[in-house]
Amino acid sequence: MSRTVLWDLDGTIADTGGAHFAAWSDLMAAENAPYSHERFLADFGRNNDELLPELLGAEITAERIQTLSLHKEATFRGYLHQGYGVELMPGVQRWLAEFEQAGVKQAIGSSGPMANIVAIVEKLAIADYFHGLLTGLRLPRGKPDPAIFLNLAAALDVAPAECIVIEDTVHGVEAARRAGMASIAVGAVAANPALDEMLAMHPGRRSIRLASLCDLTWQQIDHLWNSPAAIEGYDGNATSH
DSSP states (O other), rough: OOOEEEEETTTTTTOHHHHHHHHHHHHHHHHOOOOOOOHHHHHHTTTTHHHHHHOTTEEEHHHHHHHHHHHHHHHHHHHHHHOOOOOEETHHHHHHHHHHHTTTEEEEEEOHHHHHHHHHHHTTOGGGGOOOEEEESSSSSSSSSSSHHHHHHHTTOOOOGGGGEEEESSSHHHHHHHHEEEEEESSSSGOHHHHHHHHHSSOOOOOOEEGGGGGGHHHHHHHHSOOOSSSOOOOSSSSSS
C-alpha cells in the first residue's frame, strides 16, 4: 500500500479564515449584497462559481462570476501580502514532518485558485512536504463532489483506499466519503451536527473527528488505513466511524 494523505488547505493546514472573510466582505459590500460571518462559515471551502449565483442571484452571467471571483481572490492575496496573519493550524507542522519521515505521500486538494495555494504554501514555508498541489477551481463541480480528491489520487498514482483526507468542513468530508477515502474531520466541524447527518446519509470509509490535530495519534491513522473498504451506518457518539 502506498499510504497517502490528502490535505485541504484553508482552515485545515492554514488559518486563513480572517483574510478570506475580509475579502468576501469587501466584495459583497461593493455589490450592495448582505453578507454575514455565519454565511461565510457555512460556505467556507465551496467553489466560487457555485457560491456567487447564490449570493448575487441566478441571473448573474458566467463572465461576471469570473470577474468577481478573480477580484475576490486577488483581494485575499493582497491581504496576505499586507501581512494579514496566516498561521499553521495547531498540530499541522508536527504531522507534516512525521508523515514525511514515515514515507507517506502528501498532497493538497483545495477549492481555491492555484495562485492562492502557492501564496499560502510559500508564506508558510511548507512546499517541500508535498508531492502535488491541485486546485478545484477548474473542475465542473466543487466539494462535496469527490472529483478533486479522485483527480489528486490519480495524479499521485494511488488508489482511493490508500488515501486519508484531512478536512475542516462538512463539504470536504463528504467529498472524501464519496471518493471512497477515509477521513479526519478537524476543528469546529467535529462538533457540527451537520457532520453527523451527512455521515449517516453517506455510508463509506471510516471518519474520525478531532478538535485539533494535536490530538491525532498514529494508532488512529493506522486504524483508518486498515479500515474496511466500506461500512454501513454511523454512530454519532463514537470518536471514529
